[in-house]
Amino acid sequence: MYTKQSYTPSKEILEKYAKLLVRFGMQTNGKPLMKGSVVRFIVPEIAKPMYFYLQREILKAGYQPLGVFLPSDDDTYEIEKDYFEHAKTHQLEHFSEHYQKGLIDQIDGSIRIIAESSPHALANVSAKKVMLENFSMMPFKSAFLEKAAAGKMAWTLGLYGTDASAKEAGMNGKDFWEEIIRACYLDAENPIKEWKRIDRELQRTAQKLTKLNIKSVHLEGKDIDLTIGIGKDRKWAAAGGYNIPSYEVFTSPDYRQVNGWARFNQPHYRYGKKIDGIELWFKDGKVIKSKASKNHDLLKGILNTPGGNQIGEFSLTDSRLSRITKFMADILYDENMGGKYGNTHVALGSSYHECYSKNPAKVSKEQWEKLGFNDSAVHSDVISTTDRTVTATLYDGTEKVIYKKGQFTI
Secondary structure (H helix, E strand, O other): OOOOOOOOOOHHHHHHHHHHHHHHOOEEOOEEOOOOOEEEEEEEHHHHHHHHHHHHHHHHOOOEEEEEEEOOOOOOOOHHHHHHHHOOHHHHOOOOHHHHHHHHHHOOEEEEEEOOOOOOOOOOOOHHHHHHHHHHOHHHHHHHHHHHHOOOOEEEEEEOOOHHHHHHOOOOHHHHHHHHHHHOOOOOOOHHHHHHHHHHHHHHHHHHHHHHOEEEEEEEEOOEEEEEEOOOOEOOEEOOOOOOOOOEEEEOOOOOOEEEEEEEOOOEEEOOEEEEOEEEEEEOOEEEEEEOOEOHHHHHHHHHOOOOOOEEEEEEEOOOOOOOOOOOOOHHHHOOOOOOOOEEEEEEEOOOHHHEOOOHHHOOHHHHHHHOOOOOOOEEEEEEOOOOEEEEEEOOOOEEEEEEOOEEOO
């Protein structure tokens, strides 16, 4: 619960972190937002120091700050849990259309800080109730991502270390923060310079993959035998400031062309619960069978959400780039884990329209469906860090190994 934290990083680290999120995170198409842009930043109460330094850096950058300070759970008030326990169906389904759409129109950038005070707050709350509210927010999510895909919205996520999060990862507060500092290059004299260097390499890899004109990929290993059709008019992307840190290269495949089986050795956190030992079987794009050694009912709840049994993202992380080598109990970090074999993850649920190689602004909802871009209220990343080889079949019929032993081979 929310109490005084055992460890808070130095002023210098927090200033570097805020500067990285604002100066590197707030960019579209490789360019920083214009002066005067409105940047919304959302920070939980437990991460109050981050609110302070973000507000200062946003002002120094010449942007208009729009701060949201969220209350954190403590020993007296379990705010999020209480909401779901008392909310009726009509309240969970409510969407404040004028406010939410007006917010999308107003903001040019969004920074969200993840800071857990009570990771298991929703452990005893019905997942159906949580997913019902997620579904009601789909118009906001769709409008947000459409604006971002059109290059008119910058957004990024950052993790603030708390004792609760550290405990979930099996660390103390100081060691957990050391992992954040290392992963984000906050130990460097100029973290932004380091991230620009990394981003150049990631963008080069994404461009090479796009130019290969890949028809499908086949993933083989002791715990995977899976074929994923990439689809027409696709491009591969890298974060470029979206999510800090991010070492992944990804695309949104044709969800209808997924066949085979995969086991994912990393746990998946969702709604205050941990799903372990995930195994999925796909046929013609849909999960036809699933297993989990823990919280299988929750996994089935995700799969039963419209579009939740189909893939919206396929991603690879090169072990040579990622500085993340420890389990952090947070998807932002775990989906970018490096280690000996890098990582592969797929997302069950919504796709990214920016992975369309043409102008996404000109595509209707019906056309997205025809292109095989998945649409869903959920986006659940399931991750494997075991050894696998990824072989691409190109549209000209040739085959090429693009990833092996945790590294890209192109």
